[in-house]
Amino acid sequence: MTLTPQHITDIRLSWQVLAADADAFAADFYDRLFRRDPALRPLFSATDLPAQRRKLVAAIGLVVRHAGDLAPVLGPLAELGARHAGYGVKEADYATVGGALIEAIAACLREAFTPGIRDAWAAAYGAVAATMMAGADAAAPRKSA
Numbered sequence: 001m002t003l004t005p006q007h008i009t010d011i012r013l014s015w016q017v018l019a020a021d022a023d024a025f026a027a028d029f030y031d032r033l034f035r036r037d038p039a040l041r042p043l044f045s046a047t048d049l050p051a052q053r054r055k056l057v058a059a060i061g062l063v064v065r066h067a068g069d070l071a072p073v074l075g076p077l078a079e080l081g082a083r084h085a086g087y088g089v090k091e092a093d094y095a096t097v098g099g100a101l102i103e104a105i106a107a108c109l110r111e112a113f114t115p116g117i118r119d120a121w122a123a124a125y126g127a128v129a130a131t132m133m134a135g136a137d138a139a140a141p142r143k144s145a
Contacts, residue, residue, distance in 0.1 A: 003123055008067045010120035015064045018108050019057070025108050026053035032107075033100040040096065043088050063128060074131050081132030082139035089136070094129040101125055 003011070018025045030049065034041045044052065059080070066073045105121055106113040 003067055003070075003120070003127070006116065007120035007123050010114075010117045011064055011067050011124055014105065014109055014112070014117050014121070015060070017112065018105065019061065021108075022057040023050075023053055025104060026056045028107060029056065029100055029104040032103050033097060036100050037093070037096045040093060063124060067124065070127060077128055077131040078135030078138065081135030084132060085136035085139060091133055091136070094133060098122070098125045098129060
């Protein structure tokens with residue numbers, strides 16, 4: 001999937017604001033995620049959440065850096081999707097995560113959160129989620145007919 005030049009600009013400019021207090025942004029994301037679907041919380045029961053927040057911020061930063069050409073991150077994202085499937089993440093969970101992410105971005109940006117910024121982040125997340133789900137699918141054991 002290719003992001004438009006405007007998507008790339010919107011993502012990069014808004015990321016500067018989000019990354020200024022990245023840990024608070026990531027903590028808000030996880031709070032929103034667990035409120036949207038409390039059943040996801042057990043997937044993180046053995047997880048160091050401060051470390052997980054740093055990983056999330058690093059992953060988003062990587063996508064932002066490569067927004068103009070996502071090809072270099074597609075392989076790592078597919079591998080991440082395969083690992084997430086092993087943790088118990090289901091395809092339906094990606095919509096929940098995407099919703100929580102957009103909510104957290106909107107809350108952080110406040111009045112600077114425009115429909116264009118929403119569209120840009122939704123497009124970027126859609127590309128990431130599709131790649132991760134494809135990685136999970138490719139890693140799934142096949143049932144014989």
